[in-house]
Amino acid sequence: MNAQELIQIIPDILSVKGYTDVPIESIDYNSKRIKNGAIFVAIPGFNYDGHDFIPEALERGAGVVIGEKALDLGGKLYIRVKDSRKALALSSAWFYGYPADKLKLIGVTGTSGKTTVTYLISEMLKDIGICTGIIGTIGNVLNNRKLPTSHTTPESLELNQLFSKMVEENIEYLAMEVSSHSLKLQRVEGIKFDVGVFTNLTQDHLDFHKTFEDYFNSKKKLFSQSKQAVINIDDESGKRLLSIINIPRYTYGLDKKADLRAENIRMTANGVSYDLVFRNKIYPVFYSTPGLFSVYNSLAAITAGVALGFPIDDLINTLKKAKGVPGRFELVENNQGIIVIVDYAHKPDGLKNVLLTIREFCTGKIITVFGCGGDRDKGKRPIMGKISSELSDYTIITSDNPRSEKPEAIIEQIESGIIGDNYEKITERAEAIKKAISIAKKGDAVLIAGKGHETYQIFNDKIIHFDDREVAKECLSKGSFK
Incomplete structure (x- = not known):
């Protein structure tokens, strides 16, 4: 791999200084992990500024530096960009051979329900016989092997590393939580989702977003990167999102206008049952976790499966066997x-x-x-x-x-x-x-x-x-x- 190829895929380049015919062996944003032939991406963070660690990265052998500030690195290749985070995401995807394109991706966003919905999607598809993976709050799962995680949605570099591992392990479908932080901080930049799922939106993370409008706009971004949408029509922000986006969509909820609607909900300590109305047919549904939120979570998962083209009967039958999510009820x-x-x-x-x-x-x-x-x-x-x-x-x-x-x-x-x-x-x-x-x-x-x-x-x-x-x-x- 060569820096000349890298320059072709990075958007919003402000300037390029230094010799460009440089071989590339790795990429990182942490100066302490830099090795010979690495790309070092300097990111302005909340507590530290990556530009301050450029000398250390160069000392450790970085051959290319990407950053936002106007700098002269004395002949070393420096690519100045408008947005380092965006450059990191696209450079990481390029370095790992665009692994996300080799997976069927289901992105789930919203204030509540993301973890459960991703797990349910994975459990249902796995029971049908599909190799699945999960990325999210509780952990990252590859073929039933759990890996630790530090963010709901990992940084773009780690995300592409995970995608690459999943491709190597023959994962076909990947259900992942897509947090508002990850959308605003460009962690999923350049990724195309086969289905984007919106669960709901209530007050949270206003320490980061400052306003509810910014919170909504960050979530909305997922659907500019999705081929299809699955939306909770009972949620006010869901209705608003529905009026904005222009991609094929399925809606779910209790509202009579929903494409997939739950009726006759019955609740016990052992779980929840309801009648699912879809295309004028009624399907009995059971899910082993009680609560109205379980109705919405299971509806979201079933609707995502329908959007992906799986038979609804198969999805409902597998839901009956789905295990509870650790730490969720x-x-x-x-x-x-x-x-x-x-x-x-x-x-x-x-x-x-x-x-x-x-x-x-x-x-x-x-x-x-x-x-x-x-x-x-x-x-x-x-x-x-x-x-x-x-x-x-x-x-x-x-x-x-x-x-x-x-x-x-x-x-x-x-x-x-x-x-x-x-x-x-x-x-x-x-x-x-x-x-x-x-x-x-x-x-x-x-x-x-x-x-x-x-x-x-x-x-x-x-x-x-x-x-x-x-x-x-x-x-x-x-x-x-x-």
Whole structure:
């Protein structure tokens, strides 16, 4: 590979300085990983500016540097571009031989439901006999082998590396979460999705986007890169999106105008059943996770499968066998007659939906344990406090991942939205879970919300092992704490 070829595929080049006949062996944006013959892409970040690390990259053997600032590297090839992130995405795709083009891609975006929808799509297609992969919050999955992840949607370099691995392992269909961050930060630039799925849009990530309009516009970008759209027509932003895009689309929801519509919804603690109306035919559907959100998630997955051309009967039959997603309405088994649920709900609508679902089958009281993450949207904290106090019989406010913030300060902000006095504050999360289970009686439900599948807790100066499910199991095994 040669830099002369690279220059041909990078858009918005402002200038090229230096000798261009340079062989290329690798590409990276981290100066510490640079080796001889590498392309180093300098990205202006939120905490660090990649341009400051150009000397280190050159010292380590970088043969080409891409950046946004006007620089002279003394003869070394420097390609100045308008947008380094965009250049990284397109350069990475080029370096790895455009692997995304060799996969059938389903991109799922929205505030809630992305993880579950991608898992359901993968499970259904896998059961039909298709080799599938997943990229998302819980992890990246290649042929049932799970790989760790640090972002919902990886940086464009790592994303193309994953695509390349999936092609090598004969993955045919890939279901991936596409976050608003990844769309705004050009991580999926240049990728064409066979189907783009929109689940919903509610308040979240306003610490990053600042306005709801920017949040919506970032999500909207996915559909300029999709061949077909699958949209939740019951969501106001979904309706708005539907009026803007100009690609083939399928809609789903409870609305009579939806292409795939759920009717006669029946809910139990074991799951949800409904009648799916599609093209004037009725199909009975069962999915083993209860809740109205499960109706929407399963509808989204089935609709995506229909858009891809799979028979609806096959999709519905495979859905019956689909396993639950780790940390999403996950029941912690016990012999004490207490319903203990661990859920990732860390946004207002997520917490509300889970609590409303529990209320439908819980015969006793609902005790909720939750906190909010530090260095994230502060506006949702009092909103979630209000929701928990209104929909739970008792709330224990605790710590989540405080990061650089003081846990007590976060808890106070949650407390400001609480209505009534049916709550208490326990900063230590393990102690909060212990207290909730200790006061629960037979028939009661304990919801441990916010962290779901996570197996760690992030503080300002450390990351510790912490799993809500493990803590709950330990507390339940002891039975009583009096």
